[in-house]
Amino acid sequence: MVNKSVGRPITQPENPHALTAQVLAEMLQVSVTNGLSKEEVDLRRRVFGPNKIAARPAVKRLALLLHQFTSPVAYLLAAAAALAFYFNELEEGFAIAAVLAANAAIGFFTELKAARSIEALRALDTQTARVRRDGLVGRVPSDDLVPGDIVPLEAGDAVSADIRLIEGSRIAADESALSGESTPMEKHSQAVAQMARLSERSSMLFKGTAVTHGSGIGIVTATGFATELGKISWLVIEADAGKSPLERKLARLSAQLAGATLVVAALVAVLGILAGRDKFLIVESAIALAVAAIPEGLPIVATLALARGMWRMVQENALIERLSAVETLGATTLILTDKTGTLTENRMVVQRLCTAEGEVNLHTEHDDKALLAELRADWQLALLLRLAVLCNDADLERVDAAGTGDPMEIALLRVGLQGSFRRSDLLLDHPLVRKHAFDPTQKMMATIHSSAAGVLVAVKGAPEAVINCATHVAVGNGEITLDEKSRSRWLDRVELLAGQGLRVLACAMRLRPQEPFSPFDQLVLVGLIGLQDPARADVPQAIRQCQQAGIRVVMVTGDHAATAKSIGRAIGLGESAANVVEGKSIDAMLKSGQPMLHDVGIFARVDPSEKLALVRAYQAAGDIVAMTGDGVNDAPALRQAKIGVAMGLRGTDVAREASAMILLDDAFSTIIKAVREGRVIFSNIRRAVAYLLSCNLSELIVVGAAVAGSLSLTLLPLQILYLNLVTDVFPAFALATSEGENGILDKPPRDPKEPILGHRQWSNILLHGMLLSVATLTANKVAIILIFDQAATVTITFLTLAFSQLWHVFNMRNRTDGVIFNEITRNRFLWLSLVLCITLLAIPPYFSPAAHLLHLVPLSTEMWFIVLISSILPLFTIQVAAASTRILVSIRR
Numbered sequence: 001m002v003n004k005s006v007g008r009p010i011t012q013p014e015n016p017h018a019l020t021a022q023v024l025a026e027m028l029q030v031s032v033t034n035g036l037s038k039e040e041v042d043l044r045r046r047v048f049g050p051n052k053i054a055a056r057p058a059v060k061r062l063a064l065l066l067h068q069f070t071s072p073v074a075y076l077l078a079a080a081a082a083l084a085f086y087f088n089e090l091e092e093g094f095a096i097a098a099v100l101a102a103n104a105a106i107g108f109f110t111e112l113k114a115a116r117s118i119e120a121l122r123a124l125d126t127q128t129a130r131v132r133r134d135g136l137v138g139r140v141p142s143d144d145l146v147p148g149d150i151v152p153l154e155a156g157d158a159v160s161a162d163i164r165l166i167e168g169s170r171i172a173a174d175e176s177a178l179s180g181e182s183t184p185m186e187k188h189s190q191a192v193a194q195m196a197r198l199s200e201r202s203s204m205l206f207k208g209t210a211v212t213h214g215s216g217i218g219i220v221t222a223t224g225f226a227t228e229l230g231k232i233s234w235l236v237i238e239a240d241a242g243k244s245p246l247e248r249k250l251a252r253l254s255a256q257l258a259g260a261t262l263v264v265a266a267l268v269a270v271l272g273i274l275a276g277r278d279k280f281l282i283v284e285s286a287i288a289l290a291v292a293a294i295p296e297g298l299p300i301v302a303t304l305a306l307a308r309g310m311w312r313m314v315q316e317n318a319l320i321e322r323l324s325a326v327e328t329l330g331a332t333t334l335i336l337t338d339k340t341g342t343l344t345e346n347r348m349v350v351q352r353l354c355t356a357e358g359e360v361n362l363h364t365e366h367d368d369k370a371l372l373a374e375l376r377a378d379w380q381l382a383l384l385l386r387l388a389v390l391c392n393d394a395d396l397e398r399v400d401a402a403g404t405g406d407p408m409e410i411a412l413l414r415v416g417l418q419g420s421f422r423r424s425d426l427l428l429d430h431p432l433v434r435k436h437a438f439d440p441t442q443k444m445m446a447t448i449h450s451s452a453a454g455v456l457v458a459v460k461g462a463p464e465a466v467i468n469c470a471t472h473v474a475v476g477n478g479e480i481t482l483d484e485k486s487r488s489r490w491l492d493r494v495e496l497l498a499g500q501g502l503r504v505l506a507c508a509m510r511l512r513p514q515e516p517f518s519p520f521d522q523l524v525l526v527g528l529i530g531l532q533d534p535a536r537a538d539v540p541q542a543i544r545q546c547q548q549a550g551i552r553v554v555m556v557t558g559d560h561a562a563t564a565k566s567i568g569r570a571i572g573l574g575e576s577a578a579n580v581v582e583g584k585s586i587d588a589m590l591k592s593g594q595p596m597l598h599d600v601g602i603f604a605r606v607d608p609s610e611k612l613a614l615v616r617a618y619q620a621a622g623d624i625v626a627m628t629g630d631g632v633n634d635a636p637a638l639r640q641a642k643i644g645v646a647m648g649l650r651g652t653d654v655a656r657e658a659s660a661m662i663l664l665d666d667a668f669s670t671i672i673k674a675v676r677e678g679r680v681i682f683s684n685i686r687r688a689v690a691y692l693l694s695c696n697l698s699e700l701i702v703v704g705a706a707v708a709g710s711l712s713l714t715l716l717p718l719q720i721l722y723l724n725l726v727t728d729v730f731p732a733f734a735l736a737t738s739e740g741e742n743g744i745l746d747k748p749p750r751d752p753k754e755p756i757l758g759h760r761q762w763s764n765i766l767l768h769g770m771l772l773s774v775a776t777l778t779a780n781k782v783a784i785i786l787i788f789d790q791a792a793t794v795t796i797t798f799l800t801l802a803f804s805q806l807w808h809v810f811n812m813r814n815r816t817d818g819v820i821f822n823e824i825t826r827n828r829f830l831w832l833s834l835v836l837c838i839t840l841l842a843i844p845p846y847f848s849p850a851a852h853l854l855h856l857v858p859l860s861t862e863m864w865f866i867v868l869i870s871s872i873l874p875l876f877t878i879q880v881a882a883a884s885t886r887i888l889v890s891i892r893r
């Protein structure tokens, strides 16, 4: 593609991997140090279009509409309408067709809305990319990248366009999405042969892959469909329509019920015809029976409950990435949480600086002047600060600015600025040669600088790691050997600082004529830095809620055991905070088949592979594990956990992609809120399904009784259709979107293997279905005894069943909730649905076309009296029975 809008035309280069970075920058007319200007970006965006590979619209309306006509119920209704036409019952035929259309419309709009809201949730998780424009580095939505953009990259980033590396430090990318090759590919900035195959183009990073190690800077060479991924986008399999296991289970249940019903209905028809009864009436009864028994609302109810629940979760800052996680979320028994940023604020402040010669306590009142005086007096202290500023990835302009990068590193830059050490100034004397990014397994990072005296290596990291690599200690103007005695004295100092809840870092250096083979060899230890990171205020309360809800919380941190223990105590991990196991002992502990896994409250100094081992061990012990993580190396553990939880603010793209849920605010307390919603969703679905099935069963019994008793039909097929497809669904929808009972977090987690309908639910469905039909049949009998005519009897029977089903929603309350004030009565959608349904039932008898179709007549006062009394009976009986059981249970206690 050619850009004609600027002086010289710009093209997306053909073989960027084979060009040098300089040639490429010239071709793309960009300065590597400043990046593109805003105007240039706008121009290029117009020419090259957005950087996306347009997915097909996710919800296809026509398909969704057609889908409404492909269920067993729809087939059945179509057959019924055809039969009616065949027997020349035109009105009946049209009416069935109308109900079929009404049902499809309800299904279509409900599903469309649910699907839309789920899509909108997906859109909340837009990917961003770091980019340098007008000399400043910032984040933009990755759709906005244009050819020529300069993008800094680091481990954990998703690669959002095809990028030619112009600078790289031990950078590697996972290209499995593109090539299927799962080992990360090493990348560098040298040009490669023009003929190199895709997998050999090690100077390129491709859209759709992710950076697993190191860092670098690159120049965007292709966007959107021009990228390698874009070229093969026809290969990209369309994402799964996103049905959750729960929805699939429900669809299967309704298909099974439909199958069984068809068999029974066919049997009834055959037997009736053999017995020589009126053919049309028999076929009609069989159809009525079938329609009565099939719970058509089931799958929609689940979709609705999920969509609504996921919206509520977003309001609480939890974004669901994988639909299947929602149902497991409610069954969570264990949360493995990291510490920094999740349990703590991640607002780091340097509190302590320790060198071989002394210690400075930076209290809040410690102003810059006092610090400067200390630094002038103490050369060691100044060296320590300089190293902390040099060996740093963050950016901070002024002491009072927010800065960009890791909060711990920003805190180091801040105290450096207070001591008048600005990184950019230090880099003038010690230009950066190379960087060894922080590695959570090694727990250290290093920067290599050239200096007048040769090469300076600046190292910072976890104290044990640094002290372990140190052979000398800096004292005065020189250094002395670090013997065993002083090594253990330093470790004691670390222990002391960590015991006060401080996060401790050690800094070390090395000055050599040439760059050493490994930056972590023969280091000179300079000192320790203690940083404070206060616990989040809402964590203790959230931990209490977890304990109440039968969910154990275990801290799994990369930090020092003593720091973790002190934070554990502060946030109320209680007894378990005393039981700390270090990462290096995990392997032995697991191998010895430790039952003590359940007694540990904190795992400290854990590296990512040990995290994975822990998740596996807990899962083997039967736990449903939710696990938090943010780093690129956490991805395997996040994937392994049923519920991987990534951080929205500080997490890497790779961790997000491996997770089932994202905490938009990074806060631990959000997890328990999400667990609550998970439980609510499950209980809503369970309730709505139980409600629908008991209503279906009552219809089945009523029709079955009529057929078996060779009574004339007590209910006509069209009436059942009306009940089933119109008036039942609204209360069920309202139940599916309920906000949940108050005490839902006071119960232990549900057994994940527990089916949606267990023994208790099935027996309730049976009992309730029978009670509803007994009331209806009683009303029918009373009407006959009181010698109402056939039309009035049918009207009474129909309305009794209809109203008893409506009142039945009040039976769906939780047993432990109050009779008057409970989740059902608090649900305003439910009241709305009742008003709607009552209107839909009360009008037809008085509105002659509807009355005619539904075979209803206007009701006299006596008739209304029978309907209301009989329909309220099941509610009354069930509530009285529930109350008596409660009283009996409390007496027995």
Ligand code: ATP
Pocket: 338, 339, 340, 341, 406, 408, 409, 438, 440, 443, 444, 445, 460, 461, 462, 463, 503, 504, 505, 556, 557, 558, 559, 560
């Ligand atoms: P958590 O896992 O709870 O978030 P964490 O952030 O301390 O804890 P890691 O990021 O694995 O865990 O860090 C482990 C240790 O490595 C830290 O305690 C610290 O001593 C050191 N460390 C962390 N970040 C850096 C860094 N950027 N440079 C040097 N050392 C670091």
